[in-house]
Amino acid sequence: MKLSEHLDKGIWTVADKTLLLLYGFGVIVLVVNALPRSEWGAFSLFQSIFLILCVLADSIFLQPMVKFATEHEAEVPQVLAGGFNLYTITMLATGIIVAVFSSSFESIFRSPELAAMLPLLPVLIALSIARNVGIRYLQIDLRIDAIFWVDLAFFGSILLITVLANALGLFHTAMDFLYLNIIGGTLSSIVALFFCGRAFFRMPVFRVPRHEYVRMFAFAKYQAGTSALLTLQQWSDVLIVGMFYTPNEVALYNAAKTIYRFLDAVREGATLLVVPMTSRLYTQRDFSGLSTLIEKLLFAGFALLVPISFVLAIAAPLMFRILYQGQYDAAAVVFQIMILSGFTLPLSLIGTNALIGMGKARGLFLATLGAVATFFAASYVLVPLMASRGEALAVLVSMVVLAFLQFFTMRGELGLSARGILGRARDAKRFVRTRARVDPERSENEP
Numbered sequence: 522m523k524l525s526e527h528l529d530k531g532i533w534t535v536a537d538k539t540l541l542l543l544y545g546f547g548v549i550v551l552v553v554n555a556l557p558r559s560e561w562g563a564f565s566l567f568q569s570i571f572l573i574l575c576v577l578a579d580s581i582f583l584q585p586m587v588k589f590a591t592e593h594e595a596e597v598p599q600v601l602a603g604g605f606n607l608y609t610i611t612m613l614a615t616g617i618i619v620a621v622f623s624s625s626f627e628s629i630f631r632s633p634e635l636a637a638m639l640p641l642l643p644v645l646i647a648l649s650i651a652r653n654v655g656i657r658y659l660q661i662d663l664r665i666d667a668i669f670w671v672d673l674a675f676f677g678s679i680l681l682i683t684v685l686a687n688a689l690g691l692f693h694t695a696m697d698f699l700y701l702n703i704i705g706g707t708l709s710s711i712v713a714l715f716f717c718g719r720a721f722f723r724m725p726v727f728r729v730p731r732h733e734y735v736r737m738f739a740f741a742k743y744q745a746g747t748s749a750l751l752t753l754q755q756w757s758d759v760l761i762v763g764m765f766y767t768p769n770e771v772a773l774y775n776a777a778k779t780i781y782r783f784l785d786a787v788r789e790g791a792t793l794l795v796v797p798m799t800s801r802l803y804t805q806r807d808f809s810g811l812s813t814l815i816e817k818l819l820f821a822g823f824a825l826l827v828p829i830s831f832v833l834a835i836a837a838p839l840m841f842r843i844l845y846q847g848q849y850d851a852a853a854v855v856f857q858i859m860i861l862s863g864f865t866l867p868l869s870l871i872g873t874n875a876l877i878g879m880g881k882a883r884g885l886f887l888a889t890l891g892a893v894a895t896f897f898a899a900s901y902v903l904v905p906l907m908a909s910r911g912e913a914l915a916v917l918v919s920m921v922v923l924a925f926l927q928f929f930t931m932r933g934e935l936g937l938s939a940r941g942i943l944g945r946a947r948d949a950k951r952f953v954r955t956r957a958r959v960d961p962e963r964s965e966n967e968p
Contacts, residue, residue: 549780862920
């Protein structure tokens with residue numbers, strides 16, 4: 522499979538994930554700098570709880586939905602209905618449970634602001650379901666352009682309303698920002714229904730064949746454990762800092778993580794493309810093509826992320842001083858530690874999605890288990906000693922462990938090697954030299 526065949530989709534993916542980067546920048550300028558530190562810390566805790574629920578349910582129910590719908594195109598309505606049912610019931614049930622025990626969360630994290638927001642968690646979940654399921658449905662056919670408009674409705678509306686609220690003096694608390702997220706989730710779901718409405722209405726919601734659920738649960742046997750571990754590794758760090766320290770320290774840590782999350786744009790972009798592409802090649806038993814594709818993706822990932830990570834690590838102190846207007850200068854060191862994970866991120870980034878696409882849930886689970894065990898052990902030791910810096914170190918160490926474990930897993934499945942990835946660098950050099958020779962000749966012959 523040639524990556525050039527998906528160039529247009531790659532462009533839309535870049536555009537879509539640029540929205541996330543712009544949103545992160547807008548949050549820094551319009552939200553973090555406007556809210557008191559305790560309020561930003563409280564919203565950071567709420568956001569982590571919401572994202573843990575969303576990412577976990579997405580990984581267990583919606584990503585298998587994409588895999589099976591891609592492999593069994595005749596069964597798309599049934600697969601979509603099965604994934605929709607399982608996702609919706611799980612999300613609403615867990616959201617209600619968290620809301621009921623909001624007072625317990627207040628005592629754990631010492632944040633009355635968090636306790637006031639948690640009763641609205643089921644509302645935010647309910648109004649975001651069509652958006653989240655719709656994005657995965659659009660992913661099945663690689664309709665990345667439609668996903669862009671769904672995400673634009675979410676990120677764009679939140680930023681626009683935040684600007685207006687600040688101008689009118691109506692933006693002061695974490696609760697205010699939660700209301701804006703509810704509005705953004707609602708508008709984004711409406712746009713998703715515009716693109717996916719026909720598919721949604723054709724779903725046999727109450728007539729899903731039993732074998733669809735059996736197949737999903739069979740795949741989720743390892744997928745559920747892997748998803749839980751990955752989600753905890755990626756999103757529980759804020760909660761861990763909150764357990765040991767006040768929301769003020771949480772705000773400091775999340776100030777660094779907000780900028781670090783630009784890597785999430787790359788991670789989610791890889792999910793949109795890698796899972797369906799690897800699933801198709803593996804189903805067709807084109808193992809040679811699959812191996813070549815993954816080597817190209819790994820080379821492209823290193824070529825992109827290593828230089829970016831290096832530059833950002835050096836520029837962090839100045840960047841934080843400018844963006845946060847001197848409020849979170851101490852977070853620059855936290856960010857510098859975390860961004861070093863960019864040097865190995867392509868291995869775990871491509872590895873996770875490729876193993877999901879190939880259905881190698883057991884190998885992915887074991888690799889993730891080792892990394893997450895490292896993460897929690899490091900957090901337990903380092904956070905009480907070093908606060909936010911300790912958690913950043915725990916994230917870095919666990920990401921490096923995950924990268925190498927997943928690379929070894931992929932190598933066992935497809936025979937990947939460092940030599941093969943470096944070979945893609947030589948291919949790229951030959952391509953550049955060829956174009957350099959051809960272009961002058963072409964320009965001389967052109968009128």
